[in-house]
Amino acid sequence: MLEQARCGLLVVDVQGSLAKQVHDNDKVVANISLLIRAAELLEMPVVTLEQYPRGLGPTVQALQEKLPQSPLRKTSFNGIEHEAIEQVVRDTDRSQWLVCGIESHICVYQTTRGLVEAGFEAEVIVDAVSARHQLDTQVALEKCRDIGAGITTLELCLYELLGTSLHEQFKEILPLVKAHVD
Template sequence: MSWRIDTQKTAVLLIDLQEKLLSVIEDRDRVVHKAVQLVKLAKLFSLPLYITEQVPEKLGLTCKEVLEEVGDTPRIWKNTFSAASVLPSDLPKTILIGGIETHVCVRQTVYDLRMREKVLYVLGDVVSSRNRLDHQLGIEEMRQDGVLISSVEAVGWEMIVKAEGEIFKKFLSILK
């Protein structure tokens, strides 16, 4: 099996990036900035994009910065901590994951999707929790269990493959 990210078999999943939740999240601005970059990369590489919202009637909608970038991409409402049960059964093999909170919804989703034999990249710069320790423990646990922890920039460079052409120019503008 190749370790390379095949854009033909990859999707992006953003979990619960809702303003009400983000208002108490450690490094909120970084998480949102990197989530927007990830959405732009998903568009550039034509990756399917899935966005969940935890009980939006109580916690509100996805933050405006992400909504502005995703356009009319439908959001999936959930009332479970794991997003796995509300995602389509025919998800691509590889999923790039960002969202909040690292140690709750992200972690539970990762473990449930592993049961569906998905290859998961948790993007450490697009996940966080209310406090740093919970975030760090969530990342550490997943890493010890063999989950791939990466970053938006690292997976972006993996997907671009070569340094030439119009797509490469657009790619560079996204990472600025």
């Protein structure tokens, strides 16, 4: 079960022209934007990664405007493989990580695997990840489940984090859930 006090959001490589090439790109970016806002309301840390931004370009503008801090740069597909990134994740003192971003079968999968191997709980948000080909996302999600990561949806994880309609942020999160793009 996800717990707000133990959970953070990891945004993986939503960058440049690649972000425009993935399946359902507008939906994925909109849902990630919503997740960033929800994380802010729930006082959850947001860690954003960029894969070789000189080559792929920066994080898309629609997300940059919402990020609480600058993205961390990486060259390995597994972001946790970078000591500095793993340290930032550890320094948040959060043991559960929601993972979203692109591409599902490369950096999302390998970073999720890195989280699990480093002793974190990871849950991949299926309606906030994508790849150029749907089959790659399907297989990546199966592999994530096989290594012990959870698979969730945007609405499922938000309601799980809230736990009750009496949560102090429920009224602020509800409009975000209604804005969720299927």
